[in-house]
Amino acid sequence: MAFAQLQIVSSLADAYSKDGADALILIGNFDSVDDSALAEVIQQAKITDQRVGKQPLLLKADGVPGQRLVAAPTGPLNRDFDDVRQVFDAAHAAAKMAQDAGARHPVIALNNVNINDERYKQAFLAAYLGLCQALYQPLEAREAHGEEAIEPTKSVILVGELDADWAMAVEAGKRVARDLAGTEPERMAPPRFAEYCRQAFAHTAVKVTVIDDSQQLQHEYPLLAAVGRSSMAVERHRPCVIRLEYHGSKPERTVMFAGKGIVYDTGGADLKVGGHMAGMSRDKGGAAGVAGFLKTVAELQPEHLNVIAEIGAVRNSIGSDAFVADEIITGHSGKRVRIGNTDAEGRLIMADLLSHLREEAA
Template sequence: MATPKLTIVSSIQELPDSGCDALVVLSHDLATIPAPFAETVHTAQQVDAQVVNKTSVLRCSAAPAQRLVVVPTGPLDRDYDDVRRFFDAARNAALIVRDTGAIAPVLWLPEIPKNTTYEKAVEAAWFGFCQGLYEPLEAREHFGENVEPISAVTLIAETSQSASWLQAVEEGRRVARDLCGTEPERMSPMKFAEYCQQAFASTSVKVQIIDDKPQLEHEYPLLAAVGRASFGTSQRPCVIRLEYTPEGNVDETLMIVGKGITYDTGGADVKTGGHMAGMSRDKGGAAGVAGFVKAVAGVKPQGLKVIAELAAVRNNIDALAFVADEIITGRSGKRVRIGNTDAEGRLVMADCLAHLTELAANEVNPSLYTVATLTGHAALAKGPYSAFVPNGPAMKTGLVNDLLAASETWADPAELSPSRREDYDFVRGRTKADDLLSSNNGPSATTKRGHQFPMAFLNEVALLHEHGNNSDKPLPYIHIDIAGSGVEGGDWQHGKPTATPVLAFAGKFLAR
């Protein structure tokens, strides 16, 4: 089933007399729940004192279908509490609500702290509830769409965002989860492309698939090297180009590259010791970018142009596979010495980023981004948070701070990781035979600044270093590493994809 149909009403008195079949109340203080529901909660507490600490399903004659689902968020006033208290509470309650047999629940937040931390609490609850309800694409294809039985949700809220806006962004998040979480045969590079074609059919987003081997070798040589052993197979690589152009004038252009490694074997530097499991999710960056573009297609923002290139590749292993020590000239003319074939993500994005950097000269107010499940170091250093690694113009213009603020507000939090001179020293070529080193030959998680130096490589290989603060045309650029935030609980084999950074980008660029 598609994203549940969303309706918003401003008060509980506006609920329709029929159609809804459960009232889900999210609150940090059950004492604030108004009558007549308060009496039901008080009675339940006489039997079970833990009602205040856990999601409980209570019979209440005043609730739709007599189902009252009480969902405590926990405290909201500590220094470390944030809007994810509502997101998480709604997500965790979703399956309980589903299992009651409800198919059209009502979500109600009767008391929200009046501060900026919780200004998007209602929206966070909607997105969290949908996160909990989501079932994988393979499950829906096997069991049918009724594996997600909840078809409608009503929000009791006053929100600056319309129901259509919230639904459009959630449909984008669904696309991101589908593309990230689906197993490697079902979502091979060309099937990733086919899914995108279907997702953007009948929208204003143009989709172009580049899969011709000579063209890829000429225009995306680093990507073609990573996919060298996949040409001629069902896993052949491609670049998926998505473009949204608004009606009327363009005021701002987002140019985004997504890493879409549909399965990461490690290449010739093969992953061992069980570390290959879960690597079908190494396409989470491209998935998140596609999801954001899907949200753009639904919201149809004025003044905002979006160009995205998704690098969909599987780094297969055979006699033709690229190996460490090779020197490969990228699209920009930079000669790249391969340090480790398992550092393939930055390579498949490099030529896409170089291409968008070329195009940026003719775009209005451009900013550039790479989104990738890139390094174990980011997961180690940042835990469940995305890492934002900006260049100088992204810092100077305040772009990265604005995006960080949006990520906090919209329950998709990230942390800053400034780029430093040591990162550029790390990737500098060691001989006159090469200009850049793609990586060292050790795990990123045990490498100093293991998630920062890849941004320096991308900045250099795409010639973005020519567009720093000291240039005539500075180009803001942010590298976004979602290796720690891309799936719930850091479980790359079984965890549900989070659809990051769709909410952060939607909050910054679509919430006008």
């Protein structure tokens, strides 16, 4: 899983001395610039280009790594509606510009961002995450073209104060979540969703267990099995439950998550029509968020925490065996559920997952 690795330095001089540094991304308000050499470059650019300070621009700057300066303005940061998202957005906009210009190891620095203001205490993290999100390429594209080809930025050097390991762990989790939530329905059908999780947590402290036996699902997760009933006949679409477990060495607390993983939501017998089915491969965002959180936990390995998650990966297919409105199904909890609309499938699979976790918590 490749993404821009983070290095932290305390000054621009330290950043410029790093091997491979090839651009500077300067983020902030450019009404004034702390560094006199950079101030002169930006002031000269303003003479001929009114966009300077209003939108991200690539400027030639002697003395800057690669002679590439990407001036990424946030606008004013002192109004009552300003917040750290402006730093994120500026980094996001500048990252692709620097990469397209040929930079592979950019430096990020903030200008006129008051990190003592409560709103901007996470400004360094926001800058790094904004850059990473901009440079992220979908899983389908990475598998088709290779990560090396379409995600060429290898590292970022940040001038500031930030725990690099913590920031990269957060980005690793976000990347897993993006992959699982955004990938098309065949590539992320339930069995392949499970296989992605196995690969993402290989060689980590997170244990992955996959329940995919149809009889076991019908017995232990009957509501989930009903949602996936019409997909059982297609092997590549068969539902499963993915259990993720992390156990800290000195646990003080256990947290549990249930993840809704509707990998494709046709609506079932209450079929989505009129073009409303487009985008329904993203009805697995809850499951993606849970798996992404566990990825961050796997990277950080907190001693004090246990995390247990169950993800229901199901395709709500339409067919002769589809569950229908007016059916009454007894869930794992023993509660009898009357189906009112088959497009309300998410709450059904969540009910079985939560029932299992409730028993375990007790």
